[in-house]
Amino acid sequence: MLELGIKEIREQILAKKITSEQITAAYIEEIKKSKLNAVIEIFADALDRAKEMDKKIAAGFTGKLAGVPIIIKDNILVKGKKASAGSKMLENYVAEYTSTVAQKMLDAGAVLFARANMDEFAMGSGTETSYYGKTFNPFDSTRSPGGSSGGSASSVGGNLCAGAIGTDTGGSIRQPASYCGAVGMKPTYGRVSRYGVIAFASSLDQVGPITKTVEDNAILLEVLSGEDANDETCDKVLVPDYTEFLNKDIRGMKVGVVRSVEKMLSGLDSEPYYNQMKEFLKNNGAEIVPIEIENMELALPVYYIIAPAEAASNLARYDGVKYSYRSKEATNLEEIYKKSRSEGFGKEVKRRIMLGNYVLSSGYFDAYYNKARALQAKLRDDMLAAFNSCDVILMPTTKGEAFKIGEKANPIDAYKEDMFTVGANITGVPAISVPFAMGKNNLPVGMQFIAPHYEEGRLYRVADFVEKHKEGK
Amino acid sequence: MEYDVVIGLEVHAELKTNTKCFCSCKNESGVEPNTNCCPVCVGLPGALPVLNKKAVEQTIRAGLALGFDINRMAVFERKNYFYPDLAKAYQISQLVKPICVRGYLQVGNKKLPINRIHLEEDAGKLVHSNDGSTLVDYNRGGVPLIELVTEALEEPHIESADEAIAFLEKLRQVYIYAGVADCIIEKGQMRADVNVSLKPKGSKTYGTKVEMKNIMGFKAVHRAIEYEIARQKDILDDGGVIEQETRKWDDDKGISFTLRTKENSEDYRYFPDPDLLAVNISDKEIDEIRKTMPPLPQELKAKYMGEYGLSEYDADVLLQFKNVSDYFNACVEQYNQPKTVCNWITTEIMARIKTETGAGPILISKENLVWLMKNVDDKKINRLNAKDVLSAVWGTEKSAENEAKARNLIIDIDTNALDEIVNKVISNNAGVIAQFKAEQDPKILNFLVGQVMKETRGKANAGDVMAKIKELTK
Amino acid sequence: MITIKDINHLENLSKLEFSDEERQKFLSEFENIVAFASQITGAKTEDKSFIKAVDMNNLRADEPKPSLSQDEVISNAPVKKKGCFSVPRIME
CATH class of the missing domain: 1.10.10.410 (Arc Repressor Mutant, subunit A)
Known part of the structure; x- marks a missing residue:
């Protein structure tokens, strides 16, 4: 039963084969037994909510997530519940309001029953920077689940929930999904509201689903998507029924492959799987179209300028005055600021705040921040131009299988985890990671598809096809 | 030695809107602390700003009233610094593309150039309490604020404390008449930062400027400027050098002291706010605002003196307070005898409403005053009796006519x-x-x-x- | 070249404080990170950045909506007094 996904659980609940309470209780039991440390907190009222949903369902409610137990990342606010973004800084923070995404899921009948571990303020690629301990990979407990949405992906891969919500600023949904054998979607920037989602880098953050199947992913994204009067950057673009893109072939689909990306990939563990994917696509009637996006390799340094700059400003509000951790040692205002922030933030967060303030500070602003913004504009133009000759672009999601915990102690090594994923964030386009192969260590390897803005449907079409027809299926 | 004085002003005014600049909380003062607050203006995690259209309109209106060019695209930036009154530890403001660029204000015979007006959010309020704590109230946090910056490094510029005050008074009048701000000084709705520099008389090179921040009230501004001019003169006369710095004016002691020197000046790390979109402003929208612009003091003055034949003195008295000129206009509309109306208002009404700091409300309806004026002119009531009636109905709901009749004051003797x-x-x-x-x-x-x-x-x-x-x- | 003085300045801007030992270690790491970011400085670009805009007409209407209650606003405050957030008295 625990292996079931969103669609099947909903169907079984509506068919009265199980109740929401039963399945929620089963997941709670599983989490309690689990050694993955994927979950920071099971909400105290989880079963009450499930019972309430059972009643509503008995009364005829059939919402898209009716009774389905879903885990949310620890940076998504639900009124009355803690949200700490994996940080000591917000250890005791209880949300005063509900995020738009949580509200949409609740309205669709979801049981949001736990919050998932994450890299502190989503800064990390291994769920190793959380104040609440490391999360482990469900396929190999010596390995990282990836990050920053490692708790969400590990929960999905480890069957601790029907599906989960993550956020993706530079790859934080797709990379852990790839490592945990899950489907992870980073929607178009502007597809999903950010209101009530603890910000890392505002111009790059997007909420998205991490699920067991492509179909589940399509169902969940449809619930999450749509305009929001509380978020100016969330666009007024019609939300399609994403399941309509499923169960189609890929004949005639033009799949772009980027030369510079293939150069970056050369010699990496994921290279053979990427090549297999090209063969697979070709064999199934897709056309492989070589393209080039100039400076694609610079997307990563661009990201490590823009994201820290915004983060330095976004995280300045955690000052020990209003709701965040206040140092017991502080006796005056300056000490409240400096001691609370020094004690409340972990190393990686401090590193990025410092970097962000460096690239924004007078004398460096033009050389770093403005230059990065200019490069971003160019990458965006080139990305859009590339889609003139293809429908989707294929890239690996990661360099290979999940890495060993502790292996990425050097910050730059950790940053390079995002080398194939940041491009979509920097240019705002949607991207999906779909499980494709098992690597040499018998760990999952995902492949990534990228589409033009608001063409998530194309991604579901190709990912669904891969899921259903890949080798071993 | 003789010096030219160069004065620059940065004037903040709270805009008149129903809601705050970036959230739908009420823009109102005088309520319990932290009751006009929401996730956005308290800077809660995950909260996002959503720009108020009215705040943009009001900024454009202020700009048009002062002959500004309006940027067709405006961008909001974050100004980053830590202070407890700043919930997010950054203020949303405008640096590179403000809404209004390049305007002027006629003060006396000088057409003083103004560099810009931009829209930003106000900070919260700090109350320093006696028990060793400072209390933070975010009710004012996020209230829309316009900042106007004069162009001091061009001719003509403000050259004296008197001129600075005249500028502020005139600016305040324009804002009030345009309906963009109430500018109640006591409530801190209009605040000025001042910078002063001196140069040898006739020199083309500008001196080092010294800034003074957050001076409360125009009188204090006047005193602070005079003090600063004298201070700099002394230093220069002694062969000294003016340090670029920010000083704080202590109005009680009548002195200023160094707050920040150039070396430790703040680095605000401005960058475009990624939570907000840039705003496209079209000609059509600007025209709409222009069309609905209330008459400004200079236009009314021309009308009073030209069309109505009032003296400049009387026109100025009527225009000093917007509620007075509004009342005058309304009375003239009902009783087309501008000189009579002016007489009554500048004597009887002004005497009743003038306070030390401004003008209170006019507590007689225009219908009542018009009835009295008309009947005095028609010799139906004696002027002295009419004044008694005015006193009797002032601040009440009574009708002047009924009151005159009740007192048997109508001239009906044959x-x-x-x-x-x-x-x-x-x-x-x-x-x-x-x-x-x-x-x-x-x-x-x-x-x-x-x-x-x-x-x-x-x-x-x-x-x-x-x-x-x-x-x-x- | 990034110096200890630069790090001190950034600590001030960031309202963070490192111990001497931390600062020394941070410096060497930070140099690598800045060098990594500096890869972009040579790239050819035009002087423009992407910015999305909204027509003024579509901005939020000026209509009040309910605020949070005072209790909710200060519910997470580490120290609160008289309906306000409280910090040690600021010397002006």
Whole structure:
């Protein structure tokens, strides 16, 4: 039963084969037994909510997530519940309001029953920077689940929930999904509201689903998507029924492959799987179209300028005055600021705040921040131009299988985890990671598809096809 | 040595809107602390700003009132610094693309150039309490604020404390008339930062400027400028060098002291706010605002003096307070005798509403005042009685007409009855009459008129009575 | 070249404080990170950045909506007094 996904659980609940309470209780039991440390907190009222949903369902409610137990990342606010973004800084923070995404899921009948571990303020690629301990990979407990949405992906891969919500600023949904054998979607920037989602880098953050199947992913994204009067950057673009893109072939689909990306990939563990994917696509009637996006390799340094700059400003509000951790040692205002922030933030967060303030500070602003913004504009133009000759672009999601915990102690090594994923964030386009192969260590390897803005449907079409027809299926 | 004084002003004014700049909390003061607050203006995790259209309109309106060009695309930036009154530890403001660029304000015979007006959010309020704590109230946090920056490094510029105050007074008047801000100084709704530099008389090179921040009230601004001019003069006369710095004015002690020097000046790390979109402003929208612009003081002054024939002095008195000129305009609309209306307002009304710091509300309806003016002009009520009626209805719901009738003040005495009374007074005062006939003393005439008025209980017209007495004593 | 003085300045801007030992270690790491970011400085770009805009007409209407209650606003405050957030008295 625990292996079931969103669609099947909903169907079984509506068919009265199980109740929401039963399945929620089963997941709670599983989490309690689990050694993955994927979950920071099971909400105290989880079963009450499930019972309430059972009643509503008995009364005829059939919402898209009716009774389905879903885990949310620890940076998504639900009124009355803690949200700490994996940080000591917000250890005791209880949300005063509900995020738009949580509200949409609740309205669709979801049981949001736990919050998932994450890299502190989503800064990390291994769920190793959380104040609440490391999360482990469900396929190999010596390995990282990836990050920053490692708790969400590990929960999905480890069957601790029907599906989960993550956020993706530079790859934080797709990379852990790839490592945990899950489907992870980073929607178009502007597809999903950010209101009530603890910000890392505002111009790059997007909420998205991490699920067991492509179909589940399509169902969940449809619930999450749509305009929001509380978020100016969330666009007024019609939300399609994403399941309509499923169960189609890929004949005639033009799949772009980027030369510079293939150069970056050369010699990496994921290279053979990427090549297999090209063969697979070709064999199934897709056309492989070589393209080039100039400076694609610079997307990563661009990201490590823009994201820290915004983060330095976004995280300045955690000052020990209003709701965040206040140092017991502080006796005056300056000490409240400096001691609370020094004690409340972990190393990686401090590193990025410092970097962000460096690239924004007078004398460096033009050389770093403005230059990065200019490069971003160019990458965006080139990305859009590339889609003139293809429908989707294929890239690996990661360099290979999940890495060993502790292996990425050097910050730059950790940053390079995002080398194939940041491009979509920097240019705002949607991207999906779909499980494709098992690597040499018998760990999952995902492949990534990228589409033009608001063409998530194309991604579901190709990912669904891969899921259903890949080798071993 | 003789110096040229160069003064620059940065003026903040809170905009008149229903809601705050980036959230839908009420823009209102005087309520319990932290009750007009929401996730956005308290800077809660995950909260996002959503720009208020009215705040943009009001900024454009302020710009148009001062002859500004309006940028067709405006961008909001974050100004980053830590202070407890700043919930997010950054202020949303505008640096590179403000809404209004390049305007001017005519003060006396100077057309003073203004660099920009931009829209930003106000900070919260800090209350320093005696128990060793500072309390933070975010009700004011996020209230829309416009910042105007004068162009000090061009000719002409402000050269004295008096001129600076004249600029501020005039600016305040424009904002109030344009309806963009109430500018109540005591409530901190208009605040000025000042910078002052001196250069040798006639020199083309500008001196080092010293800034003074957050001076409360125009009088303090005046004092702070005079102090700073004198301070810099002393230093320069002694062969010293002016340090670029920010000083704080202590109005109680009448001195300023160093707050920040150039070396430790703040680095605000401005960058475009990624939570907000840039704003496209079209010609059509600007025209709409232009069309609905209320008449500004300079236009009204021209009308009062030209069309209505009022003196400049009277026009200025009427225009000093917007509620007064609004009232004047409304009365003239009902009773097209601008000079009469002006007289009544500048004497009777002003005397009742003028306070030390401004003007209170006018507590008589225009209908009542118009009725009184009309009936005095029509000789239906004696002027002195009309003033009594005004006093009686002031601050009440009473109608002037009913009040005059209740007091039996309407002049309705007929000619025969009046003749009878005049004759009676003449025959009762034979001695006085004889003296009047001999001396033609106006004092005696006034005495006689007074006697008649007393008999009629003020219901006769004094002019008529005087004519009658003169006629009968020829 | 990034110096200890630069790190001190960034600590001030960031309202963070490192111990001497931390600062020394941070410096060497930070140099690598800045060098990594500096890869972009040579790239050819035009002087423009992507910015999305909204027509003024579509901005939020100026209509009040309910605020949070005072209790909710200060519910997470580490120290609160008289309906306000409280910090040690600021010397002006």
